[in-house]
Amino acid sequence: xxxxxxxxxxxxxxxxxxxxxxxxxxxxxxxxxxxxxxxxxxxxxxxxxxxxxxxxxxxxxxxxxxxxxxxxxxxxxxxxxxxxxxxxxxxxxxxxxxxxxxxxxxxxxxxxxxxxxxxxxxxxxxxxxxxxxxxxxxxxxxxxxxxxxxxxxxxxxxxxxxxxxxxxxxxxx
Numbered sequence: 792x793x794x795x796x797x798x799x800x801x802x803x804x805x806x807x808x809x810x811x812x813x814x815x816x817x818x819x820x821x822x823x824x825x826x827x828x829x830x831x832x833x834x835x836x837x838x839x840x841x842x843x844x845x846x847x848x849x850x851x852x853x854x855x856x857x858x859x860x861x862x863x864x865x866x867x868x869x870x871x872x873x874x875x876x877x878x879x880x881x882x883x884x885x886x887x888x889x890x891x892x893x894x895x896x897x898x899x900x901x902x903x904x905x906x907x908x909x910x911x912x913x914x915x916x917x918x919x920x921x922x923x924x925x926x927x928x929x930x931x932x933x934x935x936x937x938x939x940x941x942x943x944x945x946x947x948x949x950x951x952x953x954x955x956x957x958x959x960x961x962x963x964x
Contacts, residue, residue: 815841843964 829835881900885893892901910916920927942948 815844 829838881893885891885900885902892899911919917927919925938949942952
């Protein structure tokens with residue numbers, strides 16, 4: 792069963808779950824029909840059925856996207872652990888056999904040494920920078936929530952501040 796926006800169908804038994812994408816496309820998304828005018832409340836109901844169905848699909852897609860991201864994150868983590876385990880085996884072989892370099896067709900394995908710098912925490916580094924006249928990067932940003940509260944409480948209004956009435960269509964299931 793589908794809801795046809797052209798017919799005056801009794802929709803008391805119809806739910807948006809019963810709409811198919813073919814129904815939505817056929818009824819609401821016809822080519823060259825951007826200026827279609829709704830002529831009765833039954834058509835509004837049909838559009839609401841379509842909107843509800845499409846919103847359900849958006850929610851399903853968001854869930855799938857999240858599950859997919861979690862799946863791939865887990866797969867990447869698992870694969871990285873496997874790579875680390877294989878590298879560890881190679882390192883142990885090289886250490887035990889006292890071999891600093893192994894050239895193969897798949898690549899050359901060798902140990903490298905570098906110096907890693909470890910700095911103290913930021914608070915100490917800020918004081919250190921001030922003591923030795925080294926510039927300190929400071930990032931400031933306005934607290935817009937606090938500014939809005941200040942204006943609402945009768946405070947001075949900054950230049951460029953505006954309010955606009957915005958009307959949006961609300962749909963409640």
